[in-house]
Structure formats: C-alpha cells, structure tokens
Amino acid sequence: MNLVSIINIGDELLLGQVVNTNASAMSRMLTASGFDVASVRVVGDDANAIRNAVDFAMSSTDIVLVTGGLGPTKDDITKKLLCEYFGSELVESDVALENVRRIFAVRGFELTPVNRAQALVPRCCEVLNNDLGTAPCMWFEHAGRVLVSLPGVPFEMEWLMQNRVIPKLQDTFHTQTIINKNLLTQGIGESFLSDLIEPWELKLPECIRLAYLPVAGMTKLRLTARGERGAADQLQREVDKAVEGLYKIARQYIVGEDCETLAELVHKTLIGRGLTLATAESCTGGTIASALTAQAGASAYFCGGVVAYSNEVKESALGVKHCTLEAHGAVSEQTAREMVEGVRERLGADLAIATTGIAGPDGGTPEKPVGTVWIAVSSRTRTEAQLLNFPGRRRQQNIDRTVNQAFSMLIKLICQED
Amino acid sequence: MNLVSIINIGDELLLGQVVNTNASAMSRMLTASGFDVASVRVVGDDANAIRNAVDFAMSSTDIVLVTGGLGPTKDDITKKLLCEYFGSELVESDVALENVRRIFAVRGFELTPVNRAQALVPRCCEVLNNDLGTAPCMWFEHAGRVLVSLPGVPFEMEWLMQNRVIPKLQDTFHTQTIINKNLLTQGIGESFLSDLIEPWELKLPECIRLAYLPVAGMTKLRLTARGERGAADQLQREVDKAVEGLYKIARQYIVGEDCETLAELVHKTLIGRGLTLATAESCTGGTIASALTAQAGASAYFCGGVVAYSNEVKESALGVKHCTLEAHGAVSEQTAREMVEGVRERLGADLAIATTGIAGPDGGTPEKPVGTVWIAVSSRTRTEAQLLNFPGRRRQQNIDRTVNQAFSMLIKLICQED
Structure with a gap:
C-alpha cells in the first residue's frame, strides 16, 4: 500500500473563507486508484509552516501532494521553498513557458513579465503540462519518494490529478x-x-x-x-x-x-429511454429542477417546472382545485396528485414529480408537524403518492431528503412501466 | 494573538467520502472571534495518528480543537486516547448522562447500554452541555493550554462552538x-x-x-x-x-x-419592504428559486416560479410570444423581457427575475457562444434587461454567476424605486 500525504496551502483556507474541497476531491480520486491517504494538512501562505509540513510528510509517507501557493501574485513562496528543500535553483522551463504562451494566445491577452515568471520552476523537477491554466504542475523525486506540487484552483487541480498525476503515480509505484x-x-x-x-x-x-x-x-x-x-x-x-x-x-x-447521485441516475435513465420530465415543487422550492439542470444535457428530457410556493400559484399554474386546497390543505395527498398531474399535462411531459410539505424549522401544526411531506410521481398511465414524516426540523436536510426520495420514486415508476 | 490548531478525525474524510466543512466553519467562527488558526490536520480513526497530531498541536499552539471519533459505534478511540494523554480515567458524567436521558426521552427511544456509554468521559475534563446531541463536548486544561473535543456532526459542532466553546475560550484567553x-x-x-x-x-x-x-x-x-x-x-x-x-x-x-450572500440580502430586503417576488428561469434551471427557498421564511415574499427550460414552456407558462422566439431566439433581450413580465403578471407578484442563456459546456453558436446570458428584472413600473458574456465554459460557474448578477440587479431595481 502506498501512503499519501496531502498538504493544502492557503491563508483563505485557515481563515475559513473557502471550504477545502480539494482535499476531499484528491482523496476520492486517490482512494479509487489504489492509494491510501494517511493525512491531510492545511497551512497558511507561510514558508516556515510549509517547510515543516513538507518535512514531516516526506519523512512519513511515500507520496506528498501539495496544492496552492503558485499564483502569479503570491510571491511564489512554494516554488522558492521547494528549490531550497531539494537544493535546486529556479530556471525558466521551455515546457511551462510554451504552455503560458499558448493560454495567453487563446485568451487574446498580452504576456506580461509577471505571467512569464510562472514558467520558472526548480531545475530538478519535471513539469507535467497543465492544459487548463498557467501555473505549472511540478514532479519531484527524492530518495524513492515523490512530491508533486499542483495549482490550488479546483478545476485545474482535478484535471491534472486525473490526466497527469495519478497515471504517473500508478506507473511509478506499480499500484494494484x-x-x-x-x-x-x-x-x-x-x-x-x-x-x-x-x-x-x-x-x-x-x-x-x-x-x-x-x-x-x-x-x-x-x-x-x-x-x-x-x-x-x-x-x-x-x-x-x-x-x-x-x-x-x-x-x-x-x-x-454506477452513479454518484440519484440526480445523475435520473439524468442517465431519462436520456437513455428518451422520456421527458416536468416538476411541480412546493417545499423543495426549485431544488429538484436545479439538481437536474446542473447536469449538461438536461434539456434533452427536462421540459421545465413550476415552483408553486403559494396556494394561488398551485391553482393558477398547476390547476389544483380551490376546493381541494380548502378541504385537504396544501400538504395533502390530493394536492400532491393534482400538482403532479397538472404539471405533466400542462407541460406535455411523459413524467412528472411533485412535492408539497413543511420543511421547517417552523410552520408545523399538531396534525401536520414539521417534516410532513407528500411526494407524487406520475406517468401517462399512473400516479403514485407517498407520505414522508421526517423526524428533524432542519430545513435543508428535509429538502435534500425529499429530493432524493422523489428521484427514487420516479426511478421505481419508470421500472414498473417496463 | 491566541493560536489554534484544528484536528478533524475520521476515515470518511481521508477517503474523500465527505467534504471537511467542519474545518472551514470552525476557522470562520474562530477568526471572527479574534483567534488565529495556525493549522488544520485531518487524520483517520487511528489511535497512533490521533496521538501524533495531538502531541504536535499541544506543543505548538495555545488551543487545540478536535472533532470526531466520539460516536456510539466508533469504539470511542478519541476518549480513550485523551484519558491516556491527560493521565485520567473514564467515569460516568452526571451532566452528560442527564443530557443523553433527556434526548432519548424527547425522541421516545429506550436508553441502551451503548448509548449510556456516551456519558463516559475522562475524569479530568469539564463537560460542556451539548443541547443537540448525545455525544459530549469535553474541555481539558493542561499547562496553560486548552484542548476541546467536539462531536463531528456539523450542526452539533457549530452549535457547540457558538454557544459553549467560543464564549469560554474568550473568557479564558481574555481575547480582544x-x-x-x-x-x-x-x-x-x-x-x-x-x-x-x-x-x-x-x-x-x-x-x-x-x-x-x-x-x-x-x-x-x-x-x-x-x-x-x-x-x-x-x-x-x-x-x-x-x-x-x-x-x-x-x-x-x-x-x-451585513449579509453573507446575495440570496440573504434579497431575502431580508423583500421581507423588510413587504414586497413579493416571482421567478422565470431558463439557464439557471431553478437555482434562483432554490437559493431563496433554502432560507426559512421565504414564503413571506416568494410566490413561486417557472423553470422554463423548453421554448414550449416559455410560451405556454409565461406567455412569451411565438414570433419573439422565432425572430430573436430564446437567448435574447426580447425573450428575457417577455419572460419577466409574463411571470410577474401571471403570478401576481410585485417583482420578478428572469434568466435565459447558454450555460455550457456545449450549445453555443458563433453569434451566441457559451456564456451568453440575458437577465431581466421587473417591477410594477419598470423592466430592466442586461446582457452578460461569461468567458468560461464551466456550467456551474456560469449558473452561479448568473444567479448572483440577477440578485444584484433586483436589489438595484428596488433601490431605484425608492
């Protein structure tokens, strides 16, 4: 088993201004590729703190991955420190310079000296080409161990990990x-x-x-x-x-x-079967539509949706009967069924989802406490409704659970139609 | 300045299954209260790794905050290790047991031996009461330094930090x-x-x-x-x-x-002025509605919205003219204006927002490349529209920028009405 240390550099991480998504993204990719992450360390833009973290990591694990501290305005603390650590000196890398030139040409900007300085790297490293940005990715080998320095910008880091770093680590360490x-x-x-x-x-x-x-x-x-x-x-x-x-x-x-989320499963299933979908959301407030349309290609199946927050909109935009709302209330099986059938018919979709409930933290009654949610799904041949009673009062959690339950009911409905 | 080390314990963090939001939430709260976070360390559920991290943190900073490793099924690695570290022994704490009993009574569950064991704590610690959960929060003082062990569940941790840990740290260290x-x-x-x-x-x-x-x-x-x-x-x-x-x-x-996000600013502004809002979203796909309704109390102003993903829905649900779509296309000023006025009138709202654009990564044309977005905002007296040209092809980034720009245009429109 090859042990990895991750070091994420950045004052913004220690100040809590930015959530450290890099650590989890890197850990996920490494774990899936057969490496074990032993420790994650976050330090500020401070040479001493970085040096201590690198020292400790190089002495305790086979592989050390460092992100951040490479921007053109950041004084390049990391590069200088790596020069010192590996007893090397900064030189202009042809590979890195060519990449900086290419990216500036694409963007139509003039190359400034500050940006040209991004092509400076320690002489002893190998530059792994960063197709998406100007900051170089640097690979060092030392006493059988590997240190890789990557830019901290998440989409550049992820691309480099997937396309450059992990394949090279797998070659170097003959992973399983x-x-x-x-x-x-x-x-x-x-x-x-x-x-x-x-x-x-x-x-x-x-x-x-x-x-x-x-x-x-x-x-x-x-x-x-x-x-x-x-x-x-x-x-x-x-x-x-x-x-x-x-x-x-x-x-x-x-x-x-083979999906990471239920939204992805719905996305792939609907595209695969050529079915269209409409949504009518009350308590989820657009979160279902947002989760689906966050995925490129959603327009192939998603007609659209109505966020029917008020009773007036449930009536006018979805055709829920006034007497239904009067007799059973907005949070009821009858309303959920009329919402889902209304939106499917009005938007001309094959399938529809509807949600209505009390997400919390307030707004409950003794008969319908916070966490009471009705979900309905509908196809051209049948409509199913389900009551959920979530125990907690936390709004976002109740919304997210409703979204997942709705996606799961839709998938089951589609499978029943087979 | 009082330096803080944060240690987050959990295999799920090192495997990348969970994003470490605790570190950034804690850092943000500490920074806002006058403490400086020197380092964040993530380690697995492994006694040796935890011991090393605690050792290093206690030797280099005044305050050490540890999260995780306290669950009833986790073997309580952390508690045993803290006993050993501080030369103490596990005893049942009256305060912690009373809290466990109270929470089980509220939930209507029987107290099992496994859960009763949550009330065991090292004798030398002070228990800070955790109103939201059964895991205890433990405060240790040693040689002028403080170590606090908190549960890893984010909402329990946040409540404890805000209500118990930070006030006590401020008292202890006489912060600025x-x-x-x-x-x-x-x-x-x-x-x-x-x-x-x-x-x-x-x-x-x-x-x-x-x-x-x-x-x-x-x-x-x-x-x-x-x-x-x-x-x-x-x-x-x-x-x-x-x-x-x-x-x-x-x-x-x-x-x-005095707001953290533009969604919060819109929320407070609309509630404060007693105005209502409707949304018509194409490229943002429900993200505007979702961001607003994620906030408790949104029903005071949010009537609802239409996610008009297809042209048919733009016509049928919003009243966009067929000839407008034919002549100018879905991504055009004319369509954005008809969407925003259509939704405001149909839903009977004081104000409305509409978005239509090409979020990417594909779907652009030479005249309307990826990143072309029209936003319109409307009140009962005026409608404003704006063209944006985002340079990147990353879908989520283009959606998020559109949402923020739309909120900002709405705020400006409201201010102009004054």
Whole structure:
C-alpha cells in the first residue's frame, strides 16, 4: 500500500473563507486508484509552516501532494521553498513557458513579465503540462519518494490529478488493479441495511471491501476490489458475483448502479429511454429542477417546472382545485396528485414529480408537524403518492431528503412501466 | 494573538467520502472571534495518528480543537486516547448522562447500554452541555493550554462552538474585542475593485484589516477591527468612518451590508419592504428559486416560479410570444423581457427575475457562444434587461454567476424605486 500525504496551502483556507474541497476531491480520486491517504494538512501562505509540513510528510509517507501557493501574485513562496528543500535553483522551463504562451494566445491577452515568471520552476523537477491554466504542475523525486506540487484552483487541480498525476503515480509505484462498483439504495436506513446484508457481507471474498456512504436518506454502497496488475478480469468476475448476491437479498432497495447521485441516475435513465420530465415543487422550492439542470444535457428530457410556493400559484399554474386546497390543505395527498398531474399535462411531459410539505424549522401544526411531506410521481398511465414524516426540523436536510426520495420514486415508476 | 490548531478525525474524510466543512466553519467562527488558526490536520480513526497530531498541536499552539471519533459505534478511540494523554480515567458524567436521558426521552427511544456509554468521559475534563446531541463536548486544561473535543456532526459542532466553546475560550484567553463588517459588491472584478479602493485602503487605521472574498462574480469585503476589551464603542466609530469613506469612492458597486450572500440580502430586503417576488428561469434551471427557498421564511415574499427550460414552456407558462422566439431566439433581450413580465403578471407578484442563456459546456453558436446570458428584472413600473458574456465554459460557474448578477440587479431595481 502506498501512503499519501496531502498538504493544502492557503491563508483563505485557515481563515475559513473557502471550504477545502480539494482535499476531499484528491482523496476520492486517490482512494479509487489504489492509494491510501494517511493525512491531510492545511497551512497558511507561510514558508516556515510549509517547510515543516513538507518535512514531516516526506519523512512519513511515500507520496506528498501539495496544492496552492503558485499564483502569479503570491510571491511564489512554494516554488522558492521547494528549490531550497531539494537544493535546486529556479530556471525558466521551455515546457511551462510554451504552455503560458499558448493560454495567453487563446485568451487574446498580452504576456506580461509577471505571467512569464510562472514558467520558472526548480531545475530538478519535471513539469507535467497543465492544459487548463498557467501555473505549472511540478514532479519531484527524492530518495524513492515523490512530491508533486499542483495549482490550488479546483478545476485545474482535478484535471491534472486525473490526466497527469495519478497515471504517473500508478506507473511509478506499480499500484494494484482497482475495480469500483457503486450501488444506490433508498428507502432503508443505513443500520437496517447493514443488518439485512450482513450475511452477504461476511461472505465477500477478501479482495473486496464494502463502504457505506449515506447522503440525505440515500445510501450508496461501494464495492472496491483490489488485486495484482493483470487480474482485472478475475476481479471483475468476483465483483459481478458479489453484486448478483446483493440483488438476491436487497433488490427492493437498490435503485441504480454506477452513479454518484440519484440526480445523475435520473439524468442517465431519462436520456437513455428518451422520456421527458416536468416538476411541480412546493417545499423543495426549485431544488429538484436545479439538481437536474446542473447536469449538461438536461434539456434533452427536462421540459421545465413550476415552483408553486403559494396556494394561488398551485391553482393558477398547476390547476389544483380551490376546493381541494380548502378541504385537504396544501400538504395533502390530493394536492400532491393534482400538482403532479397538472404539471405533466400542462407541460406535455411523459413524467412528472411533485412535492408539497413543511420543511421547517417552523410552520408545523399538531396534525401536520414539521417534516410532513407528500411526494407524487406520475406517468401517462399512473400516479403514485407517498407520505414522508421526517423526524428533524432542519430545513435543508428535509429538502435534500425529499429530493432524493422523489428521484427514487420516479426511478421505481419508470421500472414498473417496463 | 491566541493560536489554534484544528484536528478533524475520521476515515470518511481521508477517503474523500465527505467534504471537511467542519474545518472551514470552525476557522470562520474562530477568526471572527479574534483567534488565529495556525493549522488544520485531518487524520483517520487511528489511535497512533490521533496521538501524533495531538502531541504536535499541544506543543505548538495555545488551543487545540478536535472533532470526531466520539460516536456510539466508533469504539470511542478519541476518549480513550485523551484519558491516556491527560493521565485520567473514564467515569460516568452526571451532566452528560442527564443530557443523553433527556434526548432519548424527547425522541421516545429506550436508553441502551451503548448509548449510556456516551456519558463516559475522562475524569479530568469539564463537560460542556451539548443541547443537540448525545455525544459530549469535553474541555481539558493542561499547562496553560486548552484542548476541546467536539462531536463531528456539523450542526452539533457549530452549535457547540457558538454557544459553549467560543464564549469560554474568550473568557479564558481574555481575547480582544472584534467588530466585523461585511459589504457586498457586484459588477466589478476583484483586481479592479482593489485598484479603485487602494487609496482608501492605505488610509485605514491600524486596528482595521480588510479582506476580499470573491464568490461567483460577487466580491464580499470584510472589515475586521480589533482592539482592547472595552474599546468596542471606539472601534465601532472607526469602522463606521471607514465604511462611510468606502461609500464615497465605490457606492455604485456596493449592493448591501451585513449579509453573507446575495440570496440573504434579497431575502431580508423583500421581507423588510413587504414586497413579493416571482421567478422565470431558463439557464439557471431553478437555482434562483432554490437559493431563496433554502432560507426559512421565504414564503413571506416568494410566490413561486417557472423553470422554463423548453421554448414550449416559455410560451405556454409565461406567455412569451411565438414570433419573439422565432425572430430573436430564446437567448435574447426580447425573450428575457417577455419572460419577466409574463411571470410577474401571471403570478401576481410585485417583482420578478428572469434568466435565459447558454450555460455550457456545449450549445453555443458563433453569434451566441457559451456564456451568453440575458437577465431581466421587473417591477410594477419598470423592466430592466442586461446582457452578460461569461468567458468560461464551466456550467456551474456560469449558473452561479448568473444567479448572483440577477440578485444584484433586483436589489438595484428596488433601490431605484425608492
């Protein structure tokens, strides 16, 4: 097992102005590629703090990945420090300069001396080309260990990790073959799921590890198989067999495979089947539409939606009957059904989702406390509605759980139509 | 200055399954209260790694805050290790047990031995009551330094930091008085803003520090004044004077004060003025509605919205004329104006926002490349439209910038009505 230390540099991280998404993105990519992250360290733009962190990391792990501290206005603390650490000197790299020139040409800007200085790197490093930005990615080898310095801009870092750093690390450290398989489950709590599948889990072969990743009422199960290089086919067979076994005991809770989120599963399913969708959202307030349209290509299936926050809009834009709202209230099965059928018909979609509920933290009554939510899904042939009673009063959590439950009901409806 | 180390414990953090939002939330709260975070360290659920991190932190900073490793099923690695570190032993705490009992009574669950064990704490610590959960918050003092162990659940951690830990740290370390003031600016890039206000910034008194916090096309300026305890009135006067000076040179770019986000500014402004709002979203796909309704109390002003993704929905739900779409296309000033006026009138709102554009990464044409966006805002007396040309092809960034620009245009429209 090859151990990795991550060091993220930036005052903005220590001040809490920016959430350190780089650490989790890097950890996820490394874990999926067969590396183990031993520690993450965040330090400010301060040479001493960086030096101490690098010293400790190089003495305790095989691989050290450093992000940040490379911008044109940041004094290049990191580069100078790496020169000193590896006993090298700054030189202009042809590869890096060519890349800076190319990016400035694309943007139509003049190359300034400040930007040209981005091509300076320690002589002893290898420059890995950064196709998306001007900051160089630098690879150092020292006493059998590797240190890589990457820019802190998340999309540049992610591209470099995926396309340059991880492939080179895999070559250098002859890592194992890794096969990952995701299964999304819904409608069962993590601990109940764990009890249900325990007999299956105990019989998993040693090469497969199982992880539970619960998010907003949905639990993702990830199987990770590890083996020697060249054993990919055999590992794949083991994984397939394990998945088959899981379906035998938990089929009713498995809503999809090979997706990170239920929004992605809905996206792929609707595109794959050529079906269109409309949404009518009250308590989720546009979050369902937003989650779907955040994905490129959503226009292939998403007609649109109505955020029907007030009762007037439920009537005028969705055709919910006034007497329904009077008799049953906005948070009711009847209203949810009229919302979902109204939006599907008015927008001419194959499928529709509707939500109406009390997200909290206030607004509940004794009969309908905070956390009471009705969800309805509808196709051209049937409409299904479901009542949820979330225990908590936290608004965002109740919204996110409603969104996931709605996506899961839609997937089930589509499967029933088959 | 009192230096803080943060240690976040959890295998799920090192595997990248969870983004470490605790570190940034804690850093933000600490910075705003006069403490300086020197380092953040993430380690797995591993006694050796935790011990090393605690050792190093206790030797290099005055305050060490540890999150995680306290759950009922986690073996309580952290508690045992803290016993060993401080030479103490586990005892049942009356305060912690009473809290566990109270929470189980509220939830109507039976108290199990596993849960009762949550009340075990090292004898030498003081238990700070956790009103929101069963995991105890433990305060240790040792050789003039403080270590606090908190649960890793974000909402419990945040409540404890705000209500228990920071007040006690302020008492213990006699921290300075801190006054923070936020100003939201829009419509000017960070570097141009920096050039514009440089003369003002250079004349700021020594007690005031300025920070630039750019997010999705909006830049938040934060003034932080620090001084002796008891100097609050004088500091406030200095801050007021600085803010007044800033308005003199940058009034046109300042859209609001004392809010963290533009969505919060819109929320407070509309509630304060008793105005209602409707939205018609194409390229933002419900993100504007979602951002507003994520805030409790949005029903006071938000009537609802239409996510008009297809041209058919723009016509049927918003009343955009077929000939307008034919002649000018969906991404045009004319369409944006008809969308915003259509939704305002149909939903009977005082104000409306509309967006239509090409978020990317694909879908552009030579005349309307990716990043072309029209935004319109409308009141009962006027409608304004604006064209944006975002340079990048990244979908989420273009959506987020459009949302912020739309909020800022709405705020300006409201101010013009005064």
